[in-house]
Amino acid sequence: MTLRAAGPADVEAIMALERASFPTDAWSDAMMREEIASPHGWYIVDEEAGRLVGYAGLRAxxxxxxxxxxxxxxxxxxxxxxxxxxxxxxLLAEAADRRVHDVFLEVRADNPVAQALYVSEGFLEIGRRPRYYQPDDVDAVVMKLDLRGWAARDAASADDAGVCT
Ligand SMILES: CC(C)(COP(=O)(O)OP(=O)(O)OC[C@H]1O[C@@H](n2cnc3c(N)ncnc32)[C@H](O)[C@@H]1OP(=O)(O)O)[C@@H](O)C(=O)NCCC(=O)NCCS
Structure with a gap:
């Protein structure tokens, strides 16, 4: 697994994955291009044997x-x-480097896989936005992570790993 910064040349492959993963509410090419180019954004891609298999973005x-x-x-x-x-x-490590205190996100209420991932990293539900995702009419779950707590937990588990090896 190779992670690297995303650039304009990745937009086509990212958008193919975006449309496959979010058939009813994919971002537009223009929006993705703007996000990747924004000085406030931090976008990365995951490659396997030269093929783009994942991407993620932070706004900070x-x-x-x-x-x-x-x-x-x-x-x-x-x-x-x-x-x-x-x-x-x-993404969370980059946010910590930028001295961020809290990280927010929205996730579809009908996406238990993503919610489980976020909860396992320490995100807590702080509210709901009814019918936020259209045209599917699905609520958004709004979640928040205390990043300093996350970083402390991460450091503690790295220390534990050190003791065991
Ligand atoms: C959400 C997504 C990014 C997770 O990526 P992934 O590589 O499959 O997830 P990981 O293998 O890193 O697993 C992380 C955690 O997610 C949860 N998870 C992953 N697959 C799961 C499944 N099939 N069922 C339930 N929970 C699952 C588990 O909590 C898992 O932790 P664990 O392995 O310790 O149990 C991926 O499923 C995806 O791209 N989904 C479609 C797009 C999407 O929904 N993005 C999120 C938008 S908010």
Missing amino acids: VRGAQDADVQTITIAESARGRGRGRTLLRA
Whole structure:
């Protein structure tokens, strides 16, 4: 698994994955292009044998105390092997480097897989936006992570790993 920064040349492959993963509410090419180019964004891709199998993006305005996980996607054939968690952790580590305190995200209420990933990293549900996803008429679950708590937990588990090896 190779992670690297996303660039304009990745938009076509990212959009193919975006449309396959979000058939009813995919972003537009223009929106994705803008997000990747934004100085407030931080987008990464995951490659396997030269093929793009995942991408994720963070929005963290320089100097702000909060940030948002904008998107995270793994190709269907590559799911369930830890790649999604690795992408999420890379976003959270970048947010920590930017001195962010809280990370927010929205996830579809009918997406238990993504919710389980977020909860397992320490995100808590803080509210719902009724019927936020259209045309599917699905609620958004709004979640928040205390990033300093996450970073402390991450450091503690790294220490534990050190003791065991
Ligand atoms: C959500 C997504 C990014 C997770 O990526 P992934 O590589 O499959 O996930 P991982 O293998 O890293 O697993 C991370 C956690 O997700 C949850 N998870 C993964 N697959 C699951 C499944 N089939 N059923 C239930 N939970 C699952 C588990 O909590 C898992 O942790 P565990 O392995 O310790 O049990 C991926 O499923 C995806 O791209 N889905 C479509 C796009 C999407 O919904 N994106 C999120 C939008 S908010």
